[in-house]
Amino acid sequence: MNKLQLIERLRQDAGISKPQAQRVIEIFFGSMADALARGDRVEIRGLCSFFVKEYKSYTGRNPKTGAKVRIKPKKLPFFKVGKELKERVDCVTCNAEEN
Structure with a gap:
């Protein structure tokens, strides 16, 4: 599964628009990357x-x-x-x- 497929799955399952689903994915992975860049653990x-x-x-x-x-x-x-x-x-x- 790639990022676009993940966005589509979220859109379908959550009943939200594609831009909303894309924003959720960007926030999620962006937050993980920011935490790792600070040296934090993500679990x-x-x-x-x-x-x-x-x-x-x-x-x-x-x-x-x-x-x-x-x-x-x-x-x-x-x-x-x-x-x-x-x-x-x-x-x-x-x-x-x-x-």
């Missing part, structure tokens, strides 16, 4: 959580030349699946294999 119970990992500076290698390269410190967002989602996906996979 959606039963679905997933997002958090930011910080990496210190380290020495790496250029794979093409083999030369040592200093890698700057960085922060990266991570996704962790929730227990209920994990079970739901696994259950769907099991049911498909049984049939």
Whole structure:
């Protein structure tokens, strides 16, 4: 499912206009991105959580030349699946294999 499909599903299920549904999606994901940019954790119970990992500076290698390269410190967002989602996906996979 992509963003446009999500907007359409919200529009249908909530009975709102497409611009309203689009605004809701923009607010939702924008708020999540803002929270992660501040270093906050975002948790959606039963679905997933997002958090930011910080990496210190380290020495790496250029794979093409083999030369040592200093890698700057960085922060990266991570996704962790929730227990209920994990079970739901696994259950769907099991049911498909049984049939």
